[in-house]
Amino acid sequence: MTANRIEFDTTRSTEFVDITDRIRDSVRQSGLRDGCVHLQSLHTTLGIAVNENEPLLHRDFENLLERLAPTGAGYEHDDFSRRFDVPLGEPVNGHAHCRQLLLTAFATLLVEDGQMVLGRWQSVFAVELDGPRHRQLAVQLDGDFGRRRSDLPESLVEIELARQLMVDPDAVASPMRRLVEAGGKRLRPKLVQLTAAIGPRNDPLRAAELAAAVELLHNATLIHDDYVDESTHRRGRPTVAAEEGPERAIAVGDFYFAKATRLIAEMGNAGVTSALAEALEAICASQIDDVALRGAFPGDRESYLRVVRGKTASLFAAACASGALLSGAEPEVVAALRRYGDLLGIAFQMADDVVDFSPSSGKPVGLDVRQRVLSLPLIYAAEDRVVGPEIRRLLAGSLGDAEVGRVTELVTSCKALTRVRKEAQALVEDAVRELEAAELDGLRPALVGLALSAVDRQS
Amino acid sequence: MTVQLQALDRELDRLEGLWSDGLSETYRAYLDSVGQFAAETQPKLALAAALIEVGLRLQGLGGRAAPATTLLMGDLCLARGSRLLADNAPLAVQVAFARAIESMSSAAASEQPTPTTRQLLTTALGAGTPPGVQVR
Numbered sequence: 001m002t003a004n005r006i007e008f009d010t011t012r013s014t015e016f017v018d019i020t021d022r023i024r025d026s027v028r029q030s031g032l033r034d035g036c037v038h039l040q041s042l043h044t045t046l047g048i049a050v051n052e053n054e055p056l057l058h059r060d061f062e063n064l065l066e067r068l069a070p071t072g073a074g075y076e077h078d079d080f081s082r083r084f085d086v087p088l089g090e091p092v093n094g095h096a097h098c099r100q101l102l103l104t105a106f107a108t109l110l111v112e113d114g115q116m117v118l119g120r121w122q123s124v125f126a127v128e129l130d131g132p133r134h135r136q137l138a139v140q141l142d143g144d145f146g147r148r149r150s151d152l153p154e155s156l157v158e159i160e161l162a163r164q165l166m167v168d169p170d171a172v173a174s175p176m177r178r179l180v181e182a183g184g185k186r187l188r189p190k191l192v193q194l195t196a197a198i199g200p201r202n203d204p205l206r207a208a209e210l211a212a213a214v215e216l217l218h219n220a221t222l223i224h225d226d227y228v229d230e231s232t233h234r235r236g237r238p239t240v241a242a243e244e245g246p247e248r249a250i251a252v253g254d255f256y257f258a259k260a261t262r263l264i265a266e267m268g269n270a271g272v273t274s275a276l277a278e279a280l281e282a283i284c285a286s287q288i289d290d291v292a293l294r295g296a297f298p299g300d301r302e303s304y305l306r307v308v309r310g311k312t313a314s315l316f317a318a319a320c321a322s323g324a325l326l327s328g329a330e331p332e333v334v335a336a337l338r339r340y341g342d343l344l345g346i347a348f349q350m351a352d353d354v355v356d357f358s359p360s361s362g363k364p365v366g367l368d369v370r371q372r373v374l375s376l377p378l379i380y381a382a383e384d385r386v387v388g389p390e391i392r393r394l395l396a397g398s399l400g401d402a403e404v405g406r407v408t409e410l411v412t413s414c415k416a417l418t419r420v421r422k423e424a425q426a427l428v429e430d431a432v433r434e435l436e437a438a439e440l441d442g443l444r445p446a447l448v449g450l451a452l453s454a455v456d457r458q459s
Numbered sequence: 460m461t462v463q464l465q466a467l468d469r470e471l472d473r474l475e476g477l478w479s480d481g482l483s484e485t486y487r488a489y490l491d492s493v494g495q496f497a498a499e500t501q502p503k504l505a506l507a508a509a510l511i512e513v514g515l516r517l518q519g520l521g522g523r524a525a526p527a528t529t530l531l532m533g534d535l536c537l538a539r540g541s542r543l544l545a546d547n548a549p550l551a552v553q554v555a556f557a558r559a560i561e562s563m564s565s566a567a568a569s570e571q572p573t574p575t576t577r578q579l580l581t582t583a584l585g586a587g588t589p590p591g592v593q594v595r
Contacts, residue, residue: 168565169565169568169569171565171568171569171570172564172565172568224530224531224534227524227527227530228527228530228531245524246524247519247522247523247524247567248568249524250518250519250520250524250525250530250567251520251521251564251565251567251568252564252568254515254518254520254537254560254563254564254567255560255561255564255565255568257537257538257541257560258556258557258558258559258560258561258564259557259561261541261545261553261557262553262554262557262558262561265545265550265553265554265557266550266554268550270545273545273553274542274545274546276545277538277541277542277544277545277546278542280538280541280542281535281538281539281541281542283538284531284534284535284537284538284539285473285535285538287531287534287535288473288528288531288532288535291527291528291531
């Protein structure tokens, strides 16, 4: 069981405050899978109702309450001369107490598969009867929190990563440890862990092993990428290539490519091994395309999507599919999760492109421009009738600080960033839609939350 | 040989240039080491080993680092070789190949002499050999 309070301020004497989304948030945050939400008004002039959120209907309710318990109809409660210990500022509110008697101070709402069970037109209201006031509702969530495991497995992945690095030769382990310890969003391991809890063979330790192997594989590709892109920093620290030279970077990348594929193979699930091997091949093939397209920088949307699908989305999709396969999920569930991961991966990359133009990201603004990396906002801005010609002219020459600064300014000044943000959000909605028909054993809210957080970010 | 190459057509996508530039010879050399596997998987496993050997050479592992574009081609060779193993090799062979690459890259990172790739990968192919069968 878990408990909290919903607090709000009302603005009128009688008011229907829709608290459906607040309760829904409580359910999502609690991880409640199947059970009940109990609500209790903590006031004698605040009721609870489940009904339709339609403003004219609310006026009908108000009129009904007024007819049944009219204001100022000579309530004995309002005769302060006959009451003891009347507090200072006691309101004349006999009508409000009587109205509350007609409503209820309690409600129990059902939760199934992580979702509140409400009819199409049903919303949950706190009904203010003596406002305006500050109000509180007590909330208790009770039932099966079987899927509230998201905190624990994340720490399992960190432990597993540390354990794997501990047994490796220092020449390769030290650079990888620095990269791992520098952080990162760990989205791919999270996807593995979440999807590995879906099927009947849910084993958090095996899921953490697979998740850590996927993270090592991802980091191995980053180490080679940084050499190719001549990047000097990643996650706020010098890259392996910049700090230890390209020879060491190649060796470290190869070591963890091999180690990760071994760890994955040793799990003994052929479907998992194949899914991740295919993703790695797609990443490498699209890296070649990515570099080849830099000759035609900034490129077009079609080329961008082809590269991003291979470079980023393939591992998101494989992470989702492999977790589900490991847990023995049904083939249609694996397929739905693979599509979810693919769409999420593309959306994530688009959001990442937008962050490159944000001064609050913590990274140098316009790094993608400087490195001539494919970027959708830049592609759209270069197509813009107003700023496009200047952007294309600047990109055709050498890109020093002044040119990068000007390109960034032009991209920010047009509608390119908004367009990309909307496109990323639409992809996330598509990704979430892929989950609708799949039997996800209560994990839908977590996957939806992860998808939303992947595109709603500043860094 | 023609039939085998037709089966490998898809696997040589983007790597056609490499085929005439040493990959075909390396492939033929590994064909001698895959006789213990089912006939239809022999060319795939020989190609997997050849791709990994050529990939490591292209990257410049243990020597001077390859330029960026060559490194990426080497990465693709490694990834494709790895996928061929994942789809066609017994688990013991997959693990043996991974360990072979781990030992070579670890030696390279430590600036130690790198073991001979051909020898290590041939031994890895032997990890799938039933007891009593001789690997050439």
